[in-house]
Amino acid sequence: MTATHRAASTVPALTHFAGRAGDHNDRAMTGSRVVAAGLAARFGAEPAVIGEPRPALSVGWAEELAAALPEMQAMSRRYEQLLADGGVPVTALSRCSVALATLPRIAAHRPDAVVVWFDAHADLNTPQTSPSGYLGGLALSGPLGLWDSGLGSGLRPENAVLVGARDIDPPEQRLLDRGEIGLVRVGDGLPAELRRAIAGRPVYVHLDCDVLEPGIVPTDYNVPGGLSLAELHRSAEVLAESEVVGVEIGEFESDSEASTATPIIDALEPILRAVQRL
Template identity: 45%
Template sequence: MLATRLSRETGLPVQVVGTAGKPLAADWTIELPAAMPGLRLLARELDRALSEGRRALTLLPRCAAGLATLPVISKRHPGAAIVWFDAHGDCNIPDRTSTGYLGGMVLSGAAGMWPTGLGAGLTLDQVILVGSRDLDRSERELIDAGRIELVECGPDLADRLRTAVAGRPVYLHIDCDVLEPGIVPTEYQVPGGLTLADLGSVCDVLAGFEMVGMEIAELEAVWPDGAPAVLDPLIDALRPLVDALTIGAHPI
């Protein structure tokens, strides 16, 4: 749905990578091997696009697909700030995860803290968590130790994020559960999130930096009662970045 809307607004074609499959809802030891062919294909397509000087506008069903995208970004743009909007920290590792959830181990995997089979290259000091509030103990420890930066929700969010980026090129990840519950349907609803006004203000700020690319994940098509997602307000908030990425460019 989102790809169709963005394609209509930007005039850019939709490129589908991989084939949809039935969700496994299983431990990471089962999900990662099952997803590996699609993840490797995604990594190859992204690497090819970036090698051609293109910018990336990528829509992901799950944050776990970042295991494929982040090593490519790290290789092609090693100095980029990875601005990670997510209600969760996504920095667990296999021997410290309480859930076995693959999407909760993306940043740590891309940073080589456990072997994903998809490469690494990311350093945690490149990562800026934004709006993360449902954090596990091990993730809190990384933040408290200064190994990864957290920009919390609250007043002056856009200004605090501008300071954290510090002039670097930006690759942006948006897990839609970073938003306050009730704005768009997501599987996880965590109170205390960003409003659309918050998101719009940070998009205005980030559009002023060199944008390497953006990925959007974890958007559900319908609410639990079957009502369809309304995408216009979300697209309006993202518009500064969509324009920054697509005007005069050929994203994937």
């Protein structure tokens, strides 16, 4: 990273995507407010808010995308502006599908960066291959250009690394078997494998809370064999060895704004420190 770039990227730019984005229920919209409040307390700054909560539709991907598109486009514009200004995005999302808006802008402004996708799922399905038609299951494939979401693409397969994915559909597995997209599995060797996969490159971190072992935090999906908070913290330490160009946290569900996202924020502390010291 050049001295000029380092000087420009000094202030984390907090964002809260508050809207509906392919939701099965309303709990991630409440949960995103909880995460945003935790990040605001951590950084001592209030986030820019994009969108507003609306009742979940729980319908197919096309209708969900059409309903979410205006707020997704606003999110894309937010990222475009803050990245053009040298900001480092730190973002609370409702659902993973908001990455359809964020990742193309990251790819455009930081084509050198690796998107590290922490998720129990690969999210590499397309409208043609998805067995469920769930918009969130298309969240990474859109930025990779595997289908046209209307929000852009540009993320290269070699710049995508899945971490903790274990509920993988056959079409997604075939993509992974080609070896163009990295996969780091849960296990004792995760930190070393993650370090090798990143290979010193800048990182943009996407965290779907269901990458964790079920029961640690509330999420929509519960897939056994996930990370512990300690393993997530160790992964964050590895990623903090690189330049962290941003982080987004999604799929934290809550029925009450009185709940807390402190365990997640604490586990990500090495990444958050890295963002501040850029």
